[in-house]
Amino acid sequence: MPRALRVGVESAPTNFDMEQPVAFGDSVGSDISSSIYEQLTGPRPVRSGDGVWRVVWSDLEPQLAEAWWFSPDGRTCTFRLRAGVRSPDGNELTAEDVRWSWERSFGVRDVGKWVARISSVQEATDVEVVDERTVAFHLRAPNPALPRTMAQGTPNVYDSRVARSGQSPEDPWARSSLGARPAGFGPYRLARADGESLTEIEANPHYHAGPPAIGEVVARRYASNAEAVEALLGGEVDIVAGVPWSQLQAARAARHVRISPAASTAGVFLHLDPGAEPLDDPLVRRAIAHATPYRAVLQTAYAGGVERWYSWVKPESPGYDPAAWPYEEDLDRARALLASSKGAGGFQTTILTLPGEGLEVVAELLAERLGRLGIAADVRLEPQGHDRQGRVRTEGNLAPIMVRASHDGRGQRVAEPLYAYYHDWGPGRMRLFPFRYHNEEFFEALRAIPEAGHGAPWEAAVRRVQRLHNADAVMIPLCAQRYYVAHDRELEGYCWLPENRLPFVRMRWRS
Incomplete structure (x- = not known):
């Protein structure tokens, strides 16, 4: 049976909709949601010569988008979507999913709308479906920020067919259903969340880059990060993000543990x-x-x-x-x-x-x-x-x-x-x-x-x-x-991202 990844965390998410402050402000929930959703672009992680993980914002990675470009006047940024991207429900990503996702951000009027305005996308009507796989953002200024701000966890890119099924006159933007059942195009889907002690995610069987090497992730809540580190040292979990300075020496001394430092934002x-x-x-x-x-x-x-x-x-x-x-x-x-x-x-x-x-x-x-x-x-x-x-x-x-x-x-x-x-x-x-x-x-x-x-x-x-x-x-x-993550030495591929301190899709077991 494939080996699940056991994660020690200090909170159990109760909401997975990054447009809602209760979810956006939950660090663990943000990490998990960032494995369920995927953005059009993202920063490129690199490990520098001193062994510290950093991100390169001048060389973005294509994610759900395969290419993007600005118009000569800098006032339109166009994204070409990957072909064959499917959600866990089997629905294929289209430009309409992106347009509706940004419309929702303006409708919810929270974090995503603020990010859009910073990027010079002033209104939902500034997002245009050009064709099934092409979406254009019309900007109020020749602002180069948009491909970088796309890396933010909101506006998310939703499977709009699933998301819209949760709409109602009382809840026109499906806050309740998306808070409980996220609907993204990322490498994982939510399997279980009790809101108290346990959160489980499992691989998206249709993920565009192929099945993740780690097919199941189990996040178990501890009273503090310090207790989670003790659980790692005792073999109860495999990875902990945010190791306190007071425990770094003990974690480094453990033969089965590796420390991965990151230069955080x-x-x-x-x-x-x-x-x-x-x-x-x-x-x-x-x-x-x-x-x-x-x-x-x-x-x-x-x-x-x-x-x-x-x-x-x-x-x-x-x-x-x-x-x-x-x-x-x-x-x-x-x-x-x-x-x-x-x-x-x-x-x-x-x-x-x-x-x-x-x-x-x-x-x-x-x-x-x-x-x-x-x-x-x-x-x-x-x-x-x-x-x-x-x-x-x-x-x-x-x-x-x-x-x-x-x-x-x-x-x-x-x-x-x-x-x-x-x-x-x-x-x-x-x-x-x-x-x-x-x-x-x-x-x-x-x-x-x-x-x-x-x-x-x-x-x-x-x-x-x-x-x-x-x-x-x-x-x-x-x-x-400086931010420290401790993990089992058999776990390879760890890197740090500002939107996702635990990018499970990049990890694998050595054996």
Whole structure:
């Protein structure tokens, strides 16, 4: 009998519709859904010379699409679909499936609609069925982002015949049925989900690339990732995503376990509140940026196992510019800036540390360094179990200084500058968090990116946005996060993707 893959997880998904926040915010559910659905394109995973998994966004992989191209004016992006792609129900993928899927995203009015607008697809009517296997997206600007944002888990590509069967007057977009029974064209289908302890998926018998080498995946819930790692060490499961730093040494010492590190699309950073006195003075924020102990953070908090990060754009993203960061460790410069600011003579402030690996150490290092400037910083820890993401979403800046990172190592799921900046710092309703940040010059530069076109003009526009945002020092990037997956040595083919930390279809048993 073929060997099933046993996965240790810390939650049991209750919803598999990525258009619904309850599902999109569930890391395990996102991983499983990403094996049930497949997108038109995706980033290419590579293992660098240091053994770390990374993704290449400048060289996308064809998935459900076999080719794509832009019109000469950059305002239409056309995708040619693979022939013979079938869902687990046996229905063949058509351009109408793609069109209906995007129409649903606009109808549901959640994550997918936001992603569409970032990509300059303004309305559902901008998606055109050209023929059975060709779909065109008409863009409101010559924005090159769309093939990259396609890698996001939403808008999904649904088997619209199955999905539509769940529609009703009370539920016109089949939220209930798609939440319980996903309908994609990916390598797996949902076999069982009890919402409490167990989730099982099995191979899609019609998958276009052939049957996955691993035909069955069983995800078993544990109270924490730490307990899941103990289960791996004891032979109860075969793979665990998100190994805590405290268990890395034990996992590496186990003869039957291999560690696969990944450079995630998340980072560790300081978030300064420009609405809190005296941080409302840019000179104070710049003084803090010059006082920040970057080298100590890398070496002390993360033992040299991470890399510097220099802007809100992620290092793997096209357009990332390390030269855009103007502040380095310089206490003399920090003192001079502070002396000419609203914070002259020193002041008291609070550093709030959100839960995350190494963040408490980062906060203590920062507090010690600020103390040398006469800034007395009280370090507070956000308790585990608090809905910190919910609080940030509703309250914004929870303290004058926050030490933040991704709790699940996933970070933003698309390494796209426009996506990154609008998500947290953009103008109006496109910003998803109520942070007290306002800079009209930055907003105008951000709005100009989609209109810049492709190639060098686009890269110049992205560099300008990074420099403007960095100059404000409301966000001080420290390091890119490293994410660790532990798995049985007999398991081969593991790689890391921002939308799917557990791409089962790429894995196989050595024997």
